[in-house]
Amino acid sequence: xxxxxxxxxxxxxxxxxxxxxxxxxxxxxxxxxxxxxxxxxxxxxxxxxxxxxxxxxxxxxxxxxxxxxxxxxxxxxxxxxxxxxxxxxxxxxxxxxxxxxxxxxxxxxxxxxxxxxxxxxxxxxxxxxxxxxxxxxxxxxxxxxxxxxxxxxxxxxxxxxxxxxxxxxxxxxxxxxxxxxxxxxxxxxxxxxxxxxxxxxxxxxxxxxxxxxxxxxxxxxxxxxxxxxxxxxxxxxxxxxxxxxxxxxxxxxxxxxxxxxxxxxxxxxxxxxxxxxxxxxxxxxxxxxxxxxxxxxxxxxxxxxxxxxxxxxxxxxxxxxxxxxxxxxxxxxxxxxxxxxxxxxxxxxxxxxxxxxxxxxxxxxxxxxxxxxxxxxxxxxxxxxxxxxxxxx
Amino acid sequence: xxxxxxxxxxxxxxxxxxxxxxxxxxxxxxxxxxxxxxxxxxxxxxxxxxxxxxxxxxxxxxxxxxxxxxxxxxxxxxxxxxxxxxxxxxxxxxxxxxxxxxxxxxxxxxxxxxxxxxxxxxxxxxxxxxxxxxxxxxxxxxxxxxxxxxxxxxxxxxxxxxxxxxxxxxxxxxxxxxxxxxxxxxxxxxxxxxxxxxxxxxxxxxxxxxxxxxxxxxxxx
Numbered sequence: 099x100x101x102x103x104x105x106x107x108x109x110x111x112x113x114x115x116x117x118x119x120x121x122x123x124x125x126x127x128x129x130x131x132x133x134x135x136x137x138x139x140x141x142x143x144x145x146x147x148x149x150x151x152x153x154x155x156x157x158x159x160x161x162x163x164x165x166x167x168x169x170x171x172x173x174x175x176x177x178x179x180x181x182x183x184x185x186x187x188x189x190x191x192x193x194x195x196x197x198x199x200x201x202x203x204x205x206x207x208x209x210x211x212x213x214x215x216x217x218x219x220x221x222x223x224x225x226x227x228x229x230x231x232x233x234x235x236x237x238x239x240x241x242x243x244x245x246x247x248x249x250x251x252x253x254x255x256x257x258x259x260x261x262x263x264x265x266x267x268x269x270x271x272x273x274x275x276x277x278x279x280x281x282x283x284x285x286x287x288x289x290x291x292x293x294x295x296x297x298x299x300x301x302x303x304x305x306x307x308x309x310x311x312x313x314x315x316x317x318x319x320x321x322x323x324x325x326x327x328x329x330x331x332x333x334x335x336x337x338x339x340x341x342x343x344x345x346x347x348x349x350x351x352x353x354x355x356x357x358x359x360x361x362x363x364x365x366x367x368x369x370x371x372x373x374x375x376x377x378x379x380x381x382x383x384x385x386x387x388x389x390x391x392x393x394x395x396x397x398x399x400x401x402x403x404x405x406x407x408x409x410x411x412x413x414x415x416x417x418x419x420x421x422x423x424x425x426x427x428x429x430x431x432x433x434x435x436x437x438x439x440x441x442x443x444x445x446x447x448x449x450x451x452x453x454x455x456x457x458x459x460x461x462x463x464x465x466x467x468x469x470x471x472x473x474x475x476x477x478x479x480x481x482x483x484x485x486x487x488x489x490x491x
Numbered sequence: 492x493x494x495x496x497x498x499x500x501x502x503x504x505x506x507x508x509x510x511x512x513x514x515x516x517x518x519x520x521x522x523x524x525x526x527x528x529x530x531x532x533x534x535x536x537x538x539x540x541x542x543x544x545x546x547x548x549x550x551x552x553x554x555x556x557x558x559x560x561x562x563x564x565x566x567x568x569x570x571x572x573x574x575x576x577x578x579x580x581x582x583x584x585x586x587x588x589x590x591x592x593x594x595x596x597x598x599x600x601x602x603x604x605x606x607x608x609x610x611x612x613x614x615x616x617x618x619x620x621x622x623x624x625x626x627x628x629x630x631x632x633x634x635x636x637x638x639x640x641x642x643x644x645x646x647x648x649x650x651x652x653x654x655x656x657x658x659x660x661x662x663x664x665x666x667x668x669x670x671x672x673x674x675x676x677x678x679x680x681x682x683x684x685x686x687x688x689x690x691x692x693x694x695x696x697x698x699x700x701x702x703x704x705x706x707x708x709x710x711x712x
Contacts, residue, residue, distance in 0.1 A: 101597035101604070105586070112585035112628075440581040443542050445570025446598040447563060454598075 102450070106457035116430070117462060120423060124466035125473070127419045131412050132470070133477045138405055140481040142398055145171075148284055149394035151221075153371060154194070154363040156184050156378070159386045166393045169360035171285045171486075172201045172209035179357040182294075184385055186354055188363055191377070193370035195220075197362040200297040201289075204258045205273070208243045211289045212297030212358070220364055223286055227251055228277035231293050234347055235339025237273040242287035244278040251275055254338070255290065257300045271300045272338035283482060298349065298356050299339070306336040306347035363387070431455065492518040492652060492684040493539060498548030500531075500538060509534055511548070514702065521678060521685040523695050526704025532688040533578060536654045539686070540573050541565030552652060570599045574645035574683075576655040580637045582629040582644075589625040592616060592643045602648055615643045618673055620666070635662045639670060646677045653678060655687040659694065671697060 110117045148170050157165035158178035167173035179202075188196035197220055200212035217223075218230065228251030231238055239249060249255060253275045273292060281287055298304045310327040313319055321328040336343045349356070365371030378387040431438070438451055477484070493516040500509045509531040516522050524532050537543040538557075539550060544565070545558035555568060569575070582591045590597075592612045596604035616622045619639040621632075629637060642658060658674065659667045671694060678685045687698070695701055 105590075105594075105597055108590060109585045437583055440577075440583065441598060442566070443540075443575065443577065443581060444595050444598065445566045445568075445573075447566055450598050 102453040102457040103461065106454055106461055109454075109458060110461055116426070120426060120462050121466045121469065123419050123423060124463060125469045127412075127416045128466065128470045129473050131409065131416075132474055134405065134408065134412075136474065136477055136481055137485060138401065141401070141485040144284070144482070144485055145394045145398065146391070149390035152362055152390045153365055154374065154387055155390055156180070156188065156196075156361040156363055156385055156387050157359065159384060162386065162388045162393050163397060165360055165386075165388065166390045168201055169199050169362060170390055172211055172289050174209075176202050177359055179359060180361075180385060181355045182358055183354050185358065185361045188361060188374070191374060193374045194363045194365040197364065198294055198358045199360045199362055200294055200358040202359060203260065203297060203300050205237075205255050205290050206247060206258065208240075208247075209289045210237075210257060210297060210300065211291050212294040213291060214294060217291070217362070220362065221282070221284075221286060223282060224280040225277040226280045228275070230277055231291065232276070233274075233339070234293060234296055234299065234344060235271065235273055236276045236292065236296070238277040238279060238291045239275060240279050240287040240289045240291070241281035243290055244275075249275050249278075251277055269335060269337045271296070274339075285486070288486065294358065295349070295353075296339075298353070299347065301357075303356055304347060304349040306339065306343050308334045309346065427455070427459070492516050492520070492553060493686065494549070494551040495539075496549045498538070498545065498550065500534060500543075500546055500548075507531070507534070511535070516684060516686060516700075518684055519678070519682055521675060521697075521699045522687070523698040523701045524686060524688045524704065525690070525692075525695070525701060530704040532704055533656055536575070536656055536686065536688060539652075540575055540654055541569050542575075567599075567601060570595055571601045571648070572651050574648065574650035574653045576638075576642050576645045576653070576658045578656040578660070578688075580641040582637055582640055584628065584630050587626050587628055588616065588621055588632070588640050589613070591629060591640055592647055594644060595648055608647070612643065612647055615647060616640075619643055619670065635666055638662060639666075642670060642674065646674070649681045649683070651681075651683055653683055653685045653687075655685065657688055657690065659689065659691060667691070667694065 149166065152170055155165060155169050157169065158180050160178050164173075164175045165177045167175055168177050182198060185196040185198040188194055195216060197214060197216045198212075199217070201209050203210040211217075215231065218225075225238060226241075227244075228238075237255060239247075239255075244250065247255070255273050255275055256270045257273065259270060273290070273296065279286065279291075292300075295304060307329075308318075310319075310329050310333070313327070313329070318330055318332050319327065320330050336346065339347060363371075363374065365374060375387050375389075378385055441451060441454075493514070495511050495514040497513075498509070498511040501507060507529075524535065526532050534543065538545055539552060541557050541560060542565075544562070548558065550557040552568075552572070555572075557565065557568070560568060583594065586594065589609075589612060592615070593604060593609070596602040596608060613622065613625065616625055619642060621636050621639050621643070624632065624636065629640060632640065638658065638660070639662075642655075645653060645655070653674070655674065659670055662670055674685065674687075675697070677683070689695070
């Protein structure tokens with residue numbers, strides 16, 4: 099058998115293009131369904147595990163999928179905003195723990211998630227380096243963000259403007275990195291966590307600036323009365339929150355009507371959850387309460403329906419490829435008639451010819467299998483991030 | 492070594508007929524086969540080697556009746572006992588020189604490929620003047636080098652009978668003598684028998700005997 103393999107190998111070596119084409123065809127046709135299955139399995143696992151661990155989500159009426167994708171996986175699709183009142187309402191009901199989420203802004207391509215400290219307990223997130231959020235302007239990085247950006251506690255991170263051309267918009271906020279989270283292999287690894295009030299500062303709803311009561315420069319004052327001072331745009335705004343200037347930061351108006359994207363709701367028990375869901379069934383209700391598991395389940399069913407179609411397509415292509423490979427071998431045997439005759443003339447049996455062809459097929463299939471295995475290993479290694487890129491973000 | 496009696500042969504197409512009433516070649520003899528083109532010289536070698544089945548008549552090689560052997564048995568006999576130098580070399584172009592020489596050992600369990608065989612193959616190639624081209628693909632060889640490669644392949648298993656179809660046909664005079672001497676030496680050293688088809692009348696004097704196909708009845712329609 100080794101001699102047959104040797105001769106087959108020599109033949110394969112001298113027909114590189116034909117061999118490479120055959121290996122590529124077999125590799126691709128084996129790799130496609132396996133990798134697809136791998137990615138779908140990973141996406142199902144990623145989407146479902148997080149959905150199952152999130153009992154309820156409250157958000158604006160509209161696309162429940164957008165709401166779930168944004169509040170659970172921090173996708174770029176931002177649902178209609180709701181106010182902080184939605185969170186207060188749950189708190190007042192005494193049926194569940196509300197965790198407000200404001201996932202709208204970004205820092206160097208990563209989602210900034212404004213929330214409360216309850217979020218970390220709810221998700222079981224641990225800070226491995228530094229400390230948790232304590233001050234306005236602090237941020238805690240997901241493990242992958244810290245790794246990708248090479249940041250550690252003590253460094254700083256600038257929020258990105260929402261639009262490039264919003265020249266009159268708010269200044270980016272220089273956030274202070276105070277901690278890095280332990281790797282959780284979830285979307286949390288790819289997020290920058292801040293206190294919800296910090297997101298309002300990023301949005302410009304809260305700000306810090308020079309003390310206007312002591313202003314002497316007349317170009318900075320627009321109007322002054324006994325109770326109020328109106329400053330001009332020349333007034334210096336702080337773009338970083340420090341111990342020195344933190345007292346100058348303030349919010350105008352009632353913060354309970356400030357925006358958030360969703361409220362994650364953790365009912366104290368099943369009954370409370372059911373009661374709470376019933377309270378959002380009214381036609382006049384502007385909010386919706388959804389069970390992420392149901393939404394994701396619906397999404398996965400659609401994905402798997404598409405996958406079934408893809409499987410059928412791949413099966414047909416695989417059949418065509420196998421037939422083409424058989425044809426290539428059959429044609430190559432016809433082309434090699436002279437060589438086969440020579441081997442016969444030397445005195446070898448038909449079995450030896452079959453062994454030689456078998457060895458050739460074995461080498462090609464083995465090479466394809468190895469190549470396919472390596473490619474699947476690579477996909478497996480990057481499937482987590484690939485799934486996020488393909489299905490979530 | 493070879494005994495042929497009342498051999499009738501014709502191809503299925505019916506355009507060629509060969510009849511040999513009697514032909515004997517003694518063990519260790521070096522016999523040249525001559526005759527005009529199309530007279531059946533190559534066919535005779537193919538019949539003796541069992542490449543073409545005998546339809547009518549007897550062919551005996553040593554103690555073996557070739558005409559009584561099955562297809563598979565003829566192949567086994569051929570690879571173990573006959574060294575065939577084909578007219579058009581029949582080398583495999585995807586193998587290099589040394590692999591072509593060793594090829595019979597790789598395609599049958601009857602011949603064992605070991606270190607000694609490899610050494611002999613290299614030495615044989617050296618003697619044939621292609622020792623420096625062992626790793627070359629056969630496509631890169633000249634006509635004469637290909638022929639020497641084919642001769643090495645035929646001689647390596649030390650066959651009892653060597654059938655050579657125009658073995659020196661493509662060689663220059665100097666190489667012709669050299670190769671023929673090597674062929675003869677190999678035959679003498681191993682007590683083999685040589686039956687060689689040739690058109691080269693200058694070489695005939697080196698052979699023990701000449702078989703002229705004009706003495707046989709053959710016809711091409």
